[in-house]
Amino acid sequence: MDRVTSVQLFIRVVETGSLSKAAAEFAITQPTATKALAATEQRLGARLLHRSTRGVTPTEVGALYYEKCKLIARQLEEADNLAGLLQSGLGGQLRLSCSVAFGRRVLVPLVLRYMREQPRVTVDLAFDDRYVNLVEQGVDLAVRMGQMADSALGARYLGSNPWVLVAAPAYLGERGEPKSAAELAGHACLVYSSVQGDDRWRLTPPGAEPVSVSVKGPLRSNNLSAVLAAARAGLGLALLPWYVARESVADGAVRPVLADHGLPAQEMHAVFPSPKLVPTKVQHFIGFLQQELQGDWWRKPPNSPAA
Secondary structure (H helix, E strand, C coil), rough: CCCCHHHHHHHHHHHHCCHHHHHHHHCCEEEEEEEEHHHHHHHCCCCCCEEEEEEEEHHHHHHHHHHHHHHHHHHHHHHHHHHHHHHHHHEEHHHHHHCHHHHHHHHHHHHHHHHHCCCCCEEEEEEECCCHHHHHHCEEEEECCCCCCCCCCCEEEEEEECCEEEECCHHHHCCCCCCCCCHHHCCCCCCCCCCCCCCEEEECCCCCEEEEEECCCCCCCCHHHHHHHHCCCCCCCEEEHEEEEEEHHHCCEECCCCCCCCCCCCCEEEEEECCCCHHHHHHHHHHHHHCCCCHHHHHCEEEEEEE
8 A cells, every 4th residue: 555545544544433434435454454554653663543442543643643644635635636727727837838930929919818818827938949848848838830740749730831932122123023933043032041951942833833942142040030130121032931021011121022932831730748638728728829820810910019
């Protein structure tokens, strides 16, 4: 018998004054209960119970031990209740992780609205463009782009993250607007260096097969905001996620180029430490994200400005 069960058994023996009654509550035989209590007394090196034909009563040491055991039992019960509440309810802390650009421009406004709707939820939101080990970092949920690799992690599809080719009107006025994907090789191209094959842009002309073009230009950066800033400054063409370019397209600082060409779109997934026993707070937040990231979500203005 484990120590927690032994403690619970001892409590009930004292409270009922009977080994047989306590044994019956635990669905064990009286000899098994007697053996378990004897093992506890041997481990403690102290006699806990007076035994007589009229029943059992605690010794002086046993009475003190009983009070401590009651305290432990209450704390265990509170811990179980808390775990059950957090697992089944929408309270407690939600630890989230995502890339810097997506976090600032998309997730922050959504999280702030979610927190207003669910005031019992607190959020720990971390931005990191590097791979984050969810288990080691204690992360409840991460938003990740691209196809999911096989792993022991749980995942739910959230939607699509489309990209757009843009340039500033000043650049296009000076260098001319490319009319085909092949012409990109002769243009100044601003390269986001965190995407696999970043210096080869893949576009699909209308009614044709995809075309892969080798590009180069004055800037390479692993930061999307830096690439966007260079495009706004007229330094070249930039291939960006729509959610990054949206506001700059809206205010006219840049405009889409080769808009009739198809561009690859990334899959977005909510990823969590295990596909089993997913807490309700995580499931609920995933449902919230799926609702918000459906359709042309990237064209919608954020509900709240990103810092």
